[in-house]
Amino acid sequence: MKIVFYGIGNMASAIFKGMINEGIKPEEIYVTSTPGDPFLERYKEELGVVPSLDDALLLRDADYVVFATKPQDFDSVVERVKPYLEDKTILVSIMAGTTIKTIQNKLNGNETVRIMPNTNAVVQHAVNGVAFSDNFTNKEELLGLIETFGTNVLIDESEFNQITAATGSGPAFLYHIYEKYSDSLVNLGFSKEQADVLTRELVIGTAEMIKNSDLPLSTLRENITSKKGTTDAGLKSLYKHDIEEMFDQTLEAAKTRGEELSKD
Ligand SMILES: NC(=O)C1=CN([C@@H]2O[C@H](COP(=O)(O)OP(=O)(O)OC[C@H]3O[C@@H](n4cnc5c(N)ncnc54)[C@H](O)[C@@H]3O)[C@@H](O)[C@H]2O)C=CC1
Numbered sequence: 001m002k003i004v005f006y007g008i009g010n011m012a013s014a015i016f017k018g019m020i021n022e023g024i025k026p027e028e029i030y031v032t033s034t035p036g037d038p039f040l041e042r043y044k045e046e047l048g049v050v051p052s053l054d055d056a057l058l059l060r061d062a063d064y065v066v067f068a069t070k071p072q073d074f075d076s077v078v079e080r081v082k083p084y085l086e087d088k089t090i091l092v093s094i095m096a097g098t099t100i101k102t103i104q105n106k107l108n109g110n111e112t113v114r115i116m117p118n119t120n121a122v123v124q125h126a127v128n129g130v131a132f133s134d135n136f137t138n139k140e141e142l143l144g145l146i147e148t149f150g151t152n153v154l155i156d157e158s159e160f161n162q163i164t165a166a167t168g169s170g171p172a173f174l175y176h177i178y179e180k181y182s183d184s185l186v187n188l189g190f191s192k193e194q195a196d197v198l199t200r201e202l203v204i205g206t207a208e209m210i211k212n213s214d215l216p217l218s219t220l221r222e223n224i225t226s227k228k229g230t231t232d233a234g235l236k237s238l239y240k241h242d243i244e245e246m247f248d249q250t251l252e253a254a255k256t257r258g259e260e261l262s263k264d
Pocket residue numbers: 006007008009010011012032033034037068069070071073076077094095096116117118119168169
């Protein structure tokens with residue numbers, strides 16, 4: 001199999017690291033970027049992937065081409081890919097906003113799939129929103145390939161901006177909450193180093209609880225809340241803030257940006 005990544009940034013590297021961790025041979029993964037990108041050589045050394053700036057070589061007999069640049073850079077990628085793209089090559093886009101229609105119109109109508117992953121792919125725990133073009137044939141092979149780094153959620157392309165906001169951008173929203181929690185631990189009197197360790201271990205522990213329990217999140221919370229105890233007092237203060245409204249606005253802003261990117 002030959003998988004070619006155009007773009008080797010935060011998301012692409014999370015994906016191919018996750019793939020390799022799950023047994024995809026690094027020599028089957030070709031990577032390209034802008035000329036002079038130091039990560040081309042670094043990923044060759046660290047991971048054994050095949051870097052190249054030669055588009056004819058990259059596209060020759062390629063099974064999959066993964067578009068992993070910013071949407072704003074896609075046209076420059078089209079210029080590189082179009083002259084050498086073979087009919088059999090399947091187009092995989094992780095770009096927020098850029099629609100299947102746009103991609104197929106610019107690139108010969110090849111079979112196309114949009115994936116909305118997240119950087120949890122590095123630890124094989126991404127959520128992958130997946131939407132296929134109408135002419136897509138071998139869905140099972142593609143789904144098996146991306147299952148190496150996360151859980152697949154088949155969606156209609158019309159839902160893409162929602163899932164981009166929810167789980168594509170989602171980790172950043174949660175990381176911000178964790179950052180603020182750590183800052184509050186410093187305000188409580190811990191050093192920055194202690195606050196960081198306490199926050200990381202708290203998040204990892206609660207994530208493990210969620211992973212190993214079928215109980216609703218509300219029950220997991222209630223199991224900590226002793227009647228008239230410290231947690232009860234803390235939650236009463238926390239409930240004064242409309243956190244749902246805060247996240248409604250956060251997710252709406254992210255979804256709207258996705259819609260704007262769909263128009264470019
Ligand atoms: N970062 C994330 O958590 C997620 C990102 N995405 C999507 O992934 C895409 C990339 O995002 P990031 O990895 O965060 O960006 P990034 O800025 O880290 O990486 C972009 C990559 O594209 C390369 N590039 C730019 N122009 C190029 C060209 N003409 N030819 C080849 N390579 C070129 C850059 O050198 C860089 O390696 C975006 O479309 C984004 O919407 C999707 C889900 C999550």
